[in-house]
Amino acid sequence: MKFSQAFIPTLKETPSDADTISLKLMLRAGLIRKLSSGIYEWLPLGLRVLKNVEQIIREEMDKIGGQELLLPALQPAELWEETGRWNLYGKELCRIKDRAGREFCLGPTHEEIITDIVRRDVRSYKQLPLMLYQFQTKFRDEIRPRFGVMRAKEFYMKDAYSFHATEEDAGKYYKIVFDAYSKICERCGFKFRAVEATTGTIGGSFSHEFMVLADTGEEEIVSCECGYGANVEKAECVKESLEFRVESLEMQPLEEIHTPDMKTVAEVGKFLNEKPEKFIKTLIYLADGKPVMVLVKGDCEINEEKLKSHLKATELVLAAGETVEKISGAPVGFAGPVRKDKILIPIYADFSVENIINGISGANKKDYHLKNINIGRDYKPTEIADIRKIKKGALCPRCKKHELKFSRGIEVGHTFKLGTKYSKAMNATFLDVKGQQNFFIMGCYGIGVSRIVAAAIEQSHDESGIIWNESLAPYKAIIIPVFPRGLPSVAYYGKVKDVCDRIYEKLSQKYDVLLDDRDERAGVKFKDADLLGIPVRITVSEKTLKENKVEIKYRNKNSVNLSDIEKVLDIVI
RNA sequence: CGGGGUGUGGCCCAGUGGUAGGGCACUCGCUUGGGGAGCGAGUAGUCGCAGGUUCAAUUCCUGUCACCCCGACCA
Numbered sequence: 001m002k003f004s005q006a007f008i009p010t011l012k013e014t015p016s017d018a019d020t021i022s023l024k025l026m027l028r029a030g031l032i033r034k035l036s037s038g039i040y041e042w043l044p045l046g047l048r049v050l051k052n053v054e055q056i057i058r059e060e061m062d063k064i065g066g067q068e069l070l071l072p073a074l075q076p077a078e079l080w081e082e083t084g085r086w087n088l089y090g091k092e093l094c095r096i097k098d099r100a101g102r103e104f105c106l107g108p109t110h111e112e113i114i115t116d117i118v119r120r121d122v123r124s125y126k127q128l129p130l131m132l133y134q135f136q137t138k139f140r141d142e143i144r145p146r147f148g149v150m151r152a153k154e155f156y157m158k159d160a161y162s163f164h165a166t167e168e169d170a171g172k173y174y175k176i177v178f179d180a181y182s183k184i185c186e187r188c189g190f191k192f193r194a195v196e197a198t199t200g201t202i203g204g205s206f207s208h209e210f211m212v213l214a215d216t217g218e219e220e221i222v223s224c225e226c227g228y229g230a231n232v233e234k235a236e237c238v239k240e241s242l243e244f245r246v247e248s249l250e251m252q253p254l255e256e257i258h259t260p261d262m263k264t265v266a267e268v269g270k271f272l273n274e275k276p277e278k279f280i281k282t283l284i285y286l287a288d289g290k291p292v293m294v295l296v297k298g299d300c301e302i303n304e305e306k307l308k309s310h311l312k313a314t315e316l317v318l319a320a321g322e323t324v325e326k327i328s329g330a331p332v333g334f335a336g337p338v339r340k341d342k343i344l345i346p347i348y349a350d351f352s353v354e355n356i357i358n359g360i361s362g363a364n365k366k367d368y369h370l371k372n373i374n375i376g377r378d379y380k381p382t383e384i385a386d387i388r389k390i391k392k393g394a395l396c397p398r399c400k401k402h403e404l405k406f407s408r409g410i411e412v413g414h415t416f417k418l419g420t421k422y423s424k425a426m427n428a429t430f431l432d433v434k435g436q437q438n439f440f441i442m443g444c445y446g447i448g449v450s451r452i453v454a455a456a457i458e459q460s461h462d463e464s465g466i467i468w469n470e471s472l473a474p475y476k477a478i479i480i481p482v483f484p485r486g487l488p489s490v491a492y493y494g495k496v497k498d499v500c501d502r503i504y505e506k507l508s509q510k511y512d513v514l515l516d517d518r519d520e521r522a523g524v525k526f527k528d529a530d531l532l533g534i535p536v537r538i539t540v541s542e543k544t545l546k547e548n549k550v551e552i553k554y555r556n557k558n559s560v561n562l563s564d565i566e567k568v569l570d571i572v573i
Numbered sequence: 574c575g576g577g578g579u580g581u582g583g584c585c586c587a588g589u590g591g592u593a594g595g596g597c598a599c600u601c602g603c604u605u606g607g608g609g610a611g612c613g614a615g616u617a618g619u620c621g622c623a624g625g626u627u628c629a630a631u632u633c634c635u636g637u638c639a640c641c642c643c644g645a646c647c648a
Contacts, residue, residue, distance in 0.1 A: 012597065012609060013585050017641050037640065066625055091574095108647090143574085150613090157648055200647065210647090218647090304645095317645095390617060448648030464608095482607055523608035529609090541607070551599060551607095 023148030038145025106139035111561030119428030133160035143204035211409030224396035262335025336361035349381035466533030
């Protein structure tokens, strides 16, 4: 491609509403433009990168037996009602009505559609396993779009679905997809980590997220040298040993203390001169509308994802003030597990409260707290479980030897072991070897294609611009003719141009190459080349042509090398 | 949705109760020619939109919309 004819509108200045480095660079390098909040246009250069990512994914999917198809973005509500997700998905689902008033949504994911196809056309175990995938624009009405294409209302994604006759096969295949995803990340040049994750609205038995490591990432992950890795939402907490309990003080009698207007652990702790570790933090949640009391140690926090999955609830919200008052008999801030007049809501305690001797909590009475609360003697949790957030300094739940390392990442892929969640809901069955009807065992696997583009930039850039990995680069090389100082000698002007054209012709047979034939000064061309992040820069000028050489510079290195004109083809990439 | 902020040529921003300005970009000319050139000339804005106050509003007030930031969702 000749630069003079290419639509690559680069910007010297950064649009002021750009929040992250990748977005700034994508705008400046002319990869994308913003149409509206969370809605972006992919310009030719950006699309080239997107297509490169797409092709890498396609190759890896095909290698593991995937077959590409294309599903509709517009989907009838009925299918979503079958799985209950029409209601469950909430406001994030873009809903529309047709002229007849029939309800549709713009697909945020395609489990319903694919399951519908398979239940209609797959009858026998002989047709299994089956792996189908597509690339498509997905729609999610994000609460707050941000970080450019990384969290957009409309984004490009590869989603894959596999169908199996047996659990064993589904399990084996999950591992194969997992490896393919790792391969994709490697081919994109990522520093990444696959971690255990929560399954969210997709559901299923377990899942892994593929995280591109970047300090600017939205996700927080923990990892251990033993190999364990998890999203903090999912990370298991190690149960404290009960030894701590034995060394502790004797149980003291319960004592009520006047704590006017002190509602938080910090306030009461300061007043009583006690550490947060002494507190039994008490919260009241509504799980699918039913109130539950939840306890956690004062210096810890509830992990709502864990609680939700422990309760098998689909919706979990903190109870409103009036509800709390009705249940505990006191305003928010004075709830506690010790209840004289039995309030009949279940108590779920985190492991962390088990060891609290002579603890402190609300007295279920306005302006009063209780001291010397002891588990077993004063209250009995309905269940004790791991429902707290992991904290810095925590031990690895697997090896229990090392301290977990905290880092940040960008989630570019997510694999789910779905099981029969969708096939059951949609009555999708096949006949097995024995002629018996079974539900398909499913897996689903997503990769944010557009997000990968941003993640790649987030992970690889410098002050001057993007530094593309060769596999993603929109052009592998850029040829820059530089004309000499003073009046250009006609001969050399011609020769520089001639050499550029020759290299361009030759290289173009093998790679996508950009020839910067614009009538611009050298500085402008260099700046743009750096901004665009083209891996190889070939500078052709009178200076080096005297020795029959051209200049080679790799974007990811500082040094500049000279090469014989004829050898350029061998050197590049 | 709650809290905060911003809307002025394509981009970055200044400014004012008397109908608008700089830099960059763009067009033309001359000079220039290895890291976003210099000089000169020029094109381009109903000052987000609607209402109100006023002799007069881009400026003050009210509303509204859009966008951005901080919190609850996800590839």
